[in-house]
Amino acid sequence: MSFEDKTPESSKVETFESLTRDQQLLLYTIDYLTKWMVSDEHFVRNEGDKVWIKELPLWAIMYYQITHGSYETYDYAPIPIQFFGRSSFTVNLSYEGVDDVEDLRELDVLEKIRLSTSQHGFVTAYRITEIGDKYLLKIPKDVIDEVEKLFFCESCQKRMHFYMNMGDNPSVLMDCPDCDESDVHLDFLESEDVSYVSKPYFLKISDMLKR
Amino acid sequence: MSDDNDLAGNIKDELTEVIHIKDPKIFVIEWLPFDSNQLRELNKKMDIEKGAHKTLLTGLIDKQPNVPIFQSKGAHTKVFVEDYELDSFVNLQAIIDLPEEEGIAQVEEMAIFVSRDGFIIYSLELAEIENLNTYMSIDKITRVVADLCQDSSVVIDSLLTEFQRNFIEIIFGDPIHRPKTICYVGDDIKIRHEDIKDYYDGEEFEIELSQLLGEGHEPFQVGNNLFFKGSRGTCAIVDKFDKETEYQIVFWGIQHAMNNFVDNFMSRIWELYDQTKQVKKIVDEAVAGNTDALNTVTEEITVITSTISLVGQIKEFLKDSSKDLLEIYGKNEKCNLDGFYEVENSLKSSQRRILESEKIISGLLTELDGLRNYVATLSELQMRKMSKVMTKNTKSMNEVLQANTRTSEAIDMIELILAGSIILEIFAFAVGEITTEQTFFGSILGGEGFGKDQWITLALLVISVFAWITIVILLRRSKKKMEIEALQDFFVTLSVNRKIDTAKMEEYISVRTVQIKNVENDKDNTIISYVWDGKDDPNLLGKEIEKVSLSYNATNCLLLSIEIETSVLDIPQDELLGYLMEDLEAKEIFIK
Incomplete structure (x- = not known):
């Protein structure tokens, strides 16, 4: 099997103006997350190193933004993934x-980028390229405000930090470094229920499944 | 259930729904280690042999076997047996009654097919979702499936043996959240494209299909019938859901579920491989002389070996099942979907992976065996080293003891000489130095006779010998007293194990000067221990007892032990214990 770049050449020369508002918002969100979402006391930033945002927290924040009406066209669905x-x-x-x-x-x-985990799974992470940095300069102020409004503490207006607990009872939350009571629990891992009625479907082929 | 108010949900967002499928059927499929024995056990749990038609299922365990009644919270799953062969398969109908959030109404009924080959198929038809009863949106269906995946784990968990639960825990960690394969079948699709490739628009349609099936899905079209398969499942839109189509779709689900299990099984093996590597590092530390590392590593090796043994057992289940599934798939006729679903190739691929895992498992076991032997040799060396040091120490101790004995004998001699010197000094001080021309015996032998001087000399000699003996005795006594004072107090312990009245015991202790009280609680017992001052004990006044310790089990009212501490060595043990025991008897603290 061979892999080839199926991206049409024309799309690669598209300009910032071709990005939808949701794409601009997503781009600025990724930039914001790599810069601000982890406090320096929990993360040592070495000069010259590239900072990546892992997929799972990005998805969690995306969900948080959707439930706060930030995106125009995004919705979400419960999807099983392995941790x-x-x-x-x-x-x-x-x-x-x-x-x-x-x-x-x-x-x-x-x-x-793809990283291995100690449990032999993989973790994917993203960062903005130099081209992306140029795009960031053109992001409109209303998009920047839309992103940032969710990441500042309502009480003291300090930047909130992001935490993931991937233990037995995984949870994702943001908290304010100064106010103890302003934790935001992101119910990213709690699937919503719908009401439904189902009836049993008995296989027509049960005889064919026997030895 | 058709009342509009009944069928609500708690979705926080407005959904963009583009794909709706008609009268969806859902197949949730998983593979778990099963064989004839496990299936027979399951069937027994269902009370099949008694011909019972309906059983309430629960994962609860009877923790009070001696109590004739049993309480439960009320929410259970009802299970009906539709069809079975004792050690081949069982076909069940389940009505799931699990607590849901307020405002959510779910009537969840499904069929469950369990095969001895390990595949479990939970199948159902969706009759209604939030008041929609013909075309249902994929966005809503995925929410139903999320619920089904969890509830199906809960239902089957109560039917599995502890043996199987162990396997699940080893492979997935969490018994409820494990990956399952989902197959969707609809009679029609609301927005129909003539060419299936038109659903691959790079936008809404394709995104919704990814949401349903996972990324990298691919299409197949046979006339009006549409088929999609992806990394999480498959979806088919068919005019007529006949046996051949069902067979292809369900069998694709079975092989996919098995591959899912093999993926997790292999991950677990690689984890064990990493753990073994870690053990090697600890062994290196042990070689460098870290004895703590030596203790840790033995335990680690035991745990890893035991897990690998269980993984090896799971491999045997997988091996048998993959062989049997290939056999079953091969004997039935296939339809034109065979080329798209590639079930046989996938099953062969699973089989190859399982066989290849054998090499890694046996390699790990050999490596761990080698490490265990190496650690045993290291332990032996360590023991020998310790034994040498012990022998050396014992030798030194013996030398010290011998030196002590010699010193003690020398001290005894010095004692005698010292006593003699003291008496001579006393005499010299009392009577001055006696000087005669002839010695005592010389004057007698010289014929001077036994005169006054001789009498005086004899008397002085007798007195001095007597005084010498007295001083020796006094010196011995004072030495012994010093030795006793240098020794620690003397302890007498009695294991009692008699029933007591704990209230009376507490009352008894309340008038003592308690120095330490200790309460130890474990799962079944509460042990209370006291230490009080013997000199302040009204019952022991003048008895030379320093401390009294006592402990009793408050749960079963049993006096466990007493301990008396004294500095006087010559009180008999029975007497010491008797002071307290007689008092406890007298106060009627013991229950007869």
Whole structure:
């Protein structure tokens, strides 16, 4: 099997203006997350090193933004994913967002990296490229405000930080470094229920499944 | 259930729904280690042999076997047996009654097919989602499936053996959240494209299909019938869902579920490989002389070896099942979907992966065996080293003891000489130096006779010998007293194990000067221990007892032990214990 770059050449020369508002918002969100979402006391930034945002927190933030009406066209659905190659959890994932991440990659605005985990799964992470940095300069103020408004503490207006607990009871939350009571629990891992009625379907082929 | 108010949801966002499928059927498929014995056990749990038609299922365990009644919270799953062969398969109908959030109404009924080959198929038809009862949106269906995946784990968990639950825990960690394969079948699709490739628009349609099936899905069209398969499942839109189509779709689901299990199984093996590598590092530390590392590593090796043994057992289940599934798939006729679903190739691929895992498992076991032997040799060397040091120490101790004995004998001699010197000094001080021309015996032998001087000399000699003996005795006594004072107090312990009245015991202790009280709680017992001052004990006044310790089990009212501490060595043990025991008897603390 051979792999080839199926990206049409024409799309690679698209300009910032060709990005949808949701794509601009996503791009600025990724930039914001790599710069501000982890406090320096929890993360040592070495000069010259590239900072990447891992896929799972990006999805969690995307979900948080969708539930706050930030995106115009994104919705989400409960999708089973495996954490670190073990338990399968349902996360509220936006495939429109996932698709836009791919579109931004095709435009060379984002780049992607794959990391191994100690449990033999893989983790994907993203960062903005130099082309992306140029695009960032053109992001309109209303988009920047839309992103930033969700990441500042309502009480003291300090930047909130982001935490993931990937233990037995995984959870994702943001908290304010100064106010103890302003934690925001992102219910990214709690699937929503719908009411439904189902009836059993008995296989027509049960005889064919026997030895 | 058709009341509009009944069928609500709690979705926080407005959904963009483009794909709606008609009268969806859902197949949730997983593979778990099963064989005839496990299936027979499951069937027994269902009370099949008694011909019972309906059983309430629960994962609860009877923790009070001696109590004739049993309480439960009320929410259970009802299971009906539709069809079975004791050690081949069982076909069930389940009505799931699990608590849901307020405002959510779910009537969840499904069929469950469990095969001895390990595949479990939970199948159902969706009759209604939030008041929609013909065309249902994919966005809503995925929410139903999220619920089904979790509920199906809960239902089957109550039917599995502890043996199987162990396997699940090893492979997935969490018994409820494990990956399953989903197959969707609809009679029609609301927005129909003539060419299936038109659903691959790079936008809404394609995104919704990815949401349903996972990324990298591919299409196949046979006339009006549309088929998609992806990394999480497959979806088919068919005019007529006949046996051949069902067979292809369900069998694709079975092989996919098995491959899912093999993926997780292999991840677990690689984890064990990493853990073994870690063990090697600890062994290196042990070689460098870290004895703590030596203790840790033995335990680690045991745990990893035991897990690998279980993984090896799972491999055997997988091996048998993949062989049997290939056989079953091969004997039935295929339809034109065979080329698209490639079930046989996938099953062969699973089989190859399982066989290849054998090499890694046996390699790991050999490596761990080698490490265990190496650690045993290291432990032996360590023991020898310790034994040498012990022998050396014992030798030194013996030398010290011998030196002590010699010193003690020398001290005894010095004692005698010292006593003699003291008495001579006393005499010299009392009577001055006696000087005669002839010695005592010389004057007698010289014929001077036994006169006054001789009498005086004899008397002085007798007195001095007597005084000498007295001083020796006094010196011995004072030495012994010093030795006793240098020794620690003397302890007498009695294991009692008699029933007591704990209230009376607490009352008894309340008038003592308690120095330490200690309460230890474990799963079944509460042990209370006291230490009080013996000199302040009204019952022990003048008895030379320093401290009294006592402990009793408050749960079963049993006095466990007493301990008396004294500095006087010559009180008999029975007497010491008797002071307290007689008092406890007298106060009627013991229950007869």
